[in-house]
Amino acid sequence: MDHLLWLIPAFPLVGFILLALWGKHLSRFRTAIIGAGSVSLSAILTLFIGLNFLHSTPADGHYSQTLWTWFEVAGLIPKITLYLDALSLVFVFVITFIGALIHIYSVAFMAADKDYARFFACMNLFVFSMLLLVLADNLLLLYLGWEGVGLCSYLLIGFWYENPNNGYAARKAFIITRIGDTAMAIGLFVVFYQFGTLVIPDILALAPTTWQEGATVTTVTALLLLAGGLGKSAQLPLQTWLPDAMAGPSPVSALIHAATMVTAGVYLIARMHVIFQLSPIAQMIVAGIGAATLLIAGFSALTQYDIKRVLAYSTISQIGYMFLALGLGAWTAAIFHFMIHAFFKALLFLAAGAVIEALDHEHNMFKMGGLKNKLPVIFWTFLIGSASLAALPIISAGFYSKDQILWYAWASEHGNATLWLIALLGAFLTAAYTARMLLLTFWGDAKTAVSHYPGKFMTIPLAILAFFSLFAGLIELPHNFGHFTLFSDLLHQVLPETILRTGIHGELPFQLLAFLVTFGGVYMAYIFWYKKPQLIEKLKQSPPLTHLYRFWFSGWGFDQIYHVLFVKPVVFIANINKDDVIDKFYQGITILMVRLNRLLSVTQSGSLRWYIIGLVVGAILILSIQLML
Amino acid sequence: MMSTPIATEIVILLAGLLFVLGIVGVIIRKNIIFMLLSVEIMLNAAGLAFVAAGSRWAQPDGQVMFIFILAMAAAEVSVGLALILRIYHQHKSLDIDKLKEMKG
Numbered sequence: 001m002d003h004l005l006w007l008i009p010a011f012p013l014v015g016f017i018l019l020a021l022w023g024k025h026l027s028r029f030r031t032a033i034i035g036a037g038s039v040s041l042s043a044i045l046t047l048f049i050g051l052n053f054l055h056s057t058p059a060d061g062h063y064s065q066t067l068w069t070w071f072e073v074a075g076l077i078p079k080i081t082l083y084l085d086a087l088s089l090v091f092v093f094v095i096t097f098i099g100a101l102i103h104i105y106s107v108a109f110m111a112a113d114k115d116y117a118r119f120f121a122c123m124n125l126f127v128f129s130m131l132l133l134v135l136a137d138n139l140l141l142l143y144l145g146w147e148g149v150g151l152c153s154y155l156l157i158g159f160w161y162e163n164p165n166n167g168y169a170a171r172k173a174f175i176i177t178r179i180g181d182t183a184m185a186i187g188l189f190v191v192f193y194q195f196g197t198l199v200i201p202d203i204l205a206l207a208p209t210t211w212q213e214g215a216t217v218t219t220v221t222a223l224l225l226l227a228g229g230l231g232k233s234a235q236l237p238l239q240t241w242l243p244d245a246m247a248g249p250s251p252v253s254a255l256i257h258a259a260t261m262v263t264a265g266v267y268l269i270a271r272m273h274v275i276f277q278l279s280p281i282a283q284m285i286v287a288g289i290g291a292a293t294l295l296i297a298g299f300s301a302l303t304q305y306d307i308k309r310v311l312a313y314s315t316i317s318q319i320g321y322m323f324l325a326l327g328l329g330a331w332t333a334a335i336f337h338f339m340i341h342a343f344f345k346a347l348l349f350l351a352a353g354a355v356i357e358a359l360d361h362e363h364n365m366f367k368m369g370g371l372k373n374k375l376p377v378i379f380w381t382f383l384i385g386s387a388s389l390a391a392l393p394i395i396s397a398g399f400y401s402k403d404q405i406l407w408y409a410w411a412s413e414h415g416n417a418t419l420w421l422i423a424l425l426g427a428f429l430t431a432a433y434t435a436r437m438l439l440l441t442f443w444g445d446a447k448t449a450v451s452h453y454p455g456k457f458m459t460i461p462l463a464i465l466a467f468f469s470l471f472a473g474l475i476e477l478p479h480n481f482g483h484f485t486l487f488s489d490l491l492h493q494v495l496p497e498t499i500l501r502t503g504i505h506g507e508l509p510f511q512l513l514a515f516l517v518t519f520g521g522v523y524m525a526y527i528f529w530y531k532k533p534q535l536i537e538k539l540k541q542s543p544p545l546t547h548l549y550r551f552w553f554s555g556w557g558f559d560q561i562y563h564v565l566f567v568k569p570v571v572f573i574a575n576i577n578k579d580d581v582i583d584k585f586y587q588g589i590t591i592l593m594v595r596l597n598r599l600l601s602v603t604q605s606g607s608l609r610w611y612i613i614g615l616v617v618g619a620i621l622i623l624s625i626q627l628m629l
Numbered sequence: 630m631m632s633t634p635i636a637t638e639i640v641i642l643l644a645g646l647l648f649v650l651g652i653v654g655v656i657i658r659k660n661i662i663f664m665l666l667s668v669e670i671m672l673n674a675a676g677l678a679f680v681a682a683g684s685r686w687a688q689p690d691g692q693v694m695f696i697f698i699l700a701m702a703a704a705e706v707s708v709g710l711a712l713i714l715r716i717y718h719q720h721k722s723l724d725i726d727k728l729k730e731m732k733g
Binding site: 606608 | 664
């Protein structure tokens with residue numbers, strides 16, 4: 001089976017090359033076939049290989065295929081090797097399967113766009129890079145994929161480049177993630193310096209014997225890798241790019257900024273979990289950042305009026321949950337939440353995209369409303385996605401994944417009451433902003449007329465994703481509720497088990513509390529944004545609350561702080577240095593040369609007499625010098 | 630009938646004098662023909678110096694060089710005169726100061 005591994009990333013790459021080279025000459029139909037077909041082929045092949053993997057797991061727990069040696073330099077010999085184990089299988093499955101659905105959706109969604117081929121070319125390149133990222137067996141190849149997805153993210157956020165704001169959002173995303181990427185590159189240097197190899201399984205095997213637990217070098221490496229993850233996964237303090245990244249088309253937001261690329265940080269930390277386990281401080285920081293991010297983004301999501309920005313903040317918040325789980329040592333819970341989140345968040349973004357298109361590019365939720373009966377398919381799928389996001393107990397997949405994280409926030413060996421309370425408050429906020437979004441969009445009076453109705457290409461992917469948002473959670477049930485652990489059994493081939501604190505028992509009260517909190521959040525949203533909207537108006541009268549609202553709305557003022565701290569000084573220095581201080585020196589040389597030229601050109605008078613005098617004087621000078629010496 | 634040999638130094642001095650005369654002629658004369666004549670004088674001064682040196686060391690080389698200089702001077706004069714003829718046709722003048730074209 002492993003000899004077919006290379007085909008998974010090869011299909012999207014071929015699709016990209018075809019579309020990039022001949023995209024302008026292909027008909028829309030052929031473009032759609034190549035664009036969506038390449039990823040669909042990858043998805044089918046992944047199912048095939050995945051089933052084979054599950055059916056007869058190889059003894060060493062992975063398939064690998066070496067294609068060729070990339071280069072050889074001073075002991076660094078990275079090979080183009082694909083490595084598929086349980087962890088990467090989950091990621092490859094999500095990337096290709098959800099990727100294929102989103103591509104099919106895009107066939108209809110982007111149908112009217114003039115740059116049809118460019119869109120699919122970028123999307124295919126993205127899928128290829130993302131697959132390279134998760135299939136890489138060494139960190140250098142992973143980094144290639146890592147930069148590739150960053151590039152595609154930039155290209156697709158700025159897809160509608162005629163609007164300068166979109167270009168600005170694209171640059172912002174690129175530059176902020178670049179901060180993390182740079183830290184990560186330094187982390188790779190440290191790893192190579194320490195181990196003399198970048199092959200991931202070798203590093204994981206060597207690390208426990210080479211490094212002391214809690215040693216400085218371990219912590220520094222872990223933090224550098226974490227910084228890379230923070231940039232890509234939009235976590236504190238590098239989270240500000242994601243809400244602006246919503247400038248891209250909705251399928252892009254669904255694929256890149258919800259389902260796959262933004263979880264690359266989660267993948268990286270899970271992949272390098274040994275290093276994080278060796279550094280309790282770094283792991284504590286991961287959990288702390290996750291907890292802080294999920295709260296901050298949750299509050300911000302509650303105040304947004306642009307439906308896609310709500311979803312963006314919600315994505316940041318949910319990835320915060322994943323980081324929290326990683327920090328708690330609940331590795332499988334993080335990956336499980338990643339998978340479920342990919343399903344329902346892709347669904348929500350696609351459904352939101354359909355709503356936005358149906359209302360003639362209206363993003364403002366307060367101008368929507370009453371779509372419940374007009375767009376029934378969208379409504380039902382959106383409802384299912386929202387239920388999963390809000391972690392509605394028992395019936396939604398999101399419940400099973402988030403409940404695990406809540407439980408481990410209390411019960412794992414790194415867990416404590418504070419983290420648990422934050423996670424619980426986050427769950428309350430999630431339920432509240434999800435219900436608010438749902439109520440504003442689909443209930444109430446219709447404020448904008450529906451101008452388009454989504455076709456089959458858009459509704460079928462939504463229905464499939466809705467199915468998974470409901471039932472994907474059933475592959476992993478809580479300990480006291482079925483205790484079915486298919487997913488974590490699979491991942492425990494790669495990731496260690498979560499260690500619980502001693503003397504912890506009774507999962508049930510915590511689950512009941514989570515139920516209550518979820519319903520509390522939904523009820524609060526119901527009161528404020530449906531039943532008694534005048535309450536909100538009343539609250540807006542009091543100045544402190546208005547300030548708080550503005551503060552949350554602007555994403556806790558991070559943009560303003562960064563503007564003052566980084567953007568302004570840089571612009572200031574750039575202004576001073578507008579005509580390049582160092583260039584002055586070279587300009588001086590040219591000015592000197594021009595002066596000398598003027599001086600000498602006076603001698604070119606055209607007067608033969610002076611030339612001869614010059615010759616004679618020169619000859620006398622040379623002769624006299626020779627005589628003197 | 631042998632004339633008394635003349636000291637080489639005097640001949641060289643004469644050659645130097647002729648050469649300086651030639652240079653001064655080239656520098657101060659306005660007419661191109663006169664400048665050409667002055668150049669000829671310089672050439673002959675050099676030739677004279679060669680002959681003097683050849684006789685001083687009793688070598689034929691000096692005279693050989695003089696023959697060369699003669700031939701070269703003849704060629705130079707023919708080319709120079711041809712150029713002067715062309716210049717006169719074109720500019721109707723042989724005044725070197727009027728023929729300046731470069732302004733520096």
